[in-house]
Amino acid sequence: MPVDPAAFATALAQHAAGVCLLTVRDDIDDVGTTVSSVMSVSASPPLVAVGLAAEGYPAEVLEEVGTGALTVLAAEHAIVASRFASAGRPSARHLLEQVPWTRAPGSGAIVLSAGLAALDCRLERLVEAGDHVLALLAVEDVPVLNPGARPLLRLRGRFVDEAGGAAGRG
Template identity: 75%
Template structure:
């Protein structure tokens, strides 16, 4: 019997996951997307995997360019995460007008200055996985983050802080 998609999504929503911002700089613009399907794959060599919508523009641009930045978002970044998860979003630079950022040295992708940490990555390969692709990324450099703070999490379809509350609320 096939699994009901809504039931499956609701079940996985029970799993709290960290939230990252994946950005790619191509020759024309900067593209970014919020991702919560990120996992450590290997320490030697350093590899991470990121789940992306197979039909999405970020996966297409990442495959074409071959490098990206991955910023681990703190609880203070809930608005940034929401901006990058909405459909029809403009250039990454426009979505970050009031947020301090810089460029990762290798990929030249945008990384947030006050993120918990950031990774400068190179695409090893894309692996088809249903309606998504897994981007296997080689980490070329770990970039320091801003002041220590709590992580931004995605839980039950909402962004929350480490206490399970919406960021900025008691």
Template identity: 85%
Template sequence: MPVDAREYAAALGQYAAGVCLLTVKDDIDDVGTTVSSVMSVSAAPPLVAVGLHADGYPAEVLEAVGTCALTVLAAPHAIVASRFSSAGRPSARHLLETVPWTRAEGSGAIVLAEAPVALDCRLERLVEAGDHVLALLRVEDVPVLNPAAPPLLRLRGRFVDETGAQAGRG
């Protein structure tokens, strides 16, 4: 018997996951999306995998451009995570008007300055995985590293800090 989609989502919601912002700079604009399906794959070479909707615009742009940045969001970035998870969002730069950011040197993609960490990446390949694709990314630089920044987590459908308290409310 197939697993019920709601039950499956509720089950995986029990797993606390870090929240990241994947950004791509193409010739026209900056594209970004919130992702929580991220995993370390290899240290040599440094690889991470990111889950993206297969039919989504961010996956399409990433495949075309071939480079991106992945910013691990801090607890105060809960509003950023919400903005970038909404459908029909405008340019990434417009969603970050009040957030300090810079560009990663290799990809030119946006990275948040006050994040715990940001990775500048090159796309190795996309792997089909149901209604998603796994983007296998080679890490080429670490333009932001702030180990003291509190991480943003997604747990039970909410953005929380490392204590489990709702994040971004202060």
């Protein structure tokens, strides 16, 4: 018997997940998307995997460019996470007005200065996974590291802080 899609989505919403911003700089613009399907794959060599919609523009640009950056968002970035999760969003730079950011040294992608951490990455490969792809990323640098910052989490369809309360707005 197939699993009910609504029950599946509700079950997975019970899992608190860290929220990240994946950005890619191409010749035309900066592209970004909010992701909460991120996992550490290997410490040696340093690898992470990110789940992306297979038909989405961020996956297409990442595959074309081959590099990007992943910022682990702080609780103060709840609005940023919402902006980058919306459909039809403009350039990443326009969504980050008033938010301090810099460029990762290798990929040139945007990283948020106040994130918990940022990873400068090179795409190893994309792996098909249903209606998504897993982007296997080789971490080449850690340009931002703020271990004392409060994390942004996604739980039950909402952005929350580490205590489960509404995340700060910043």
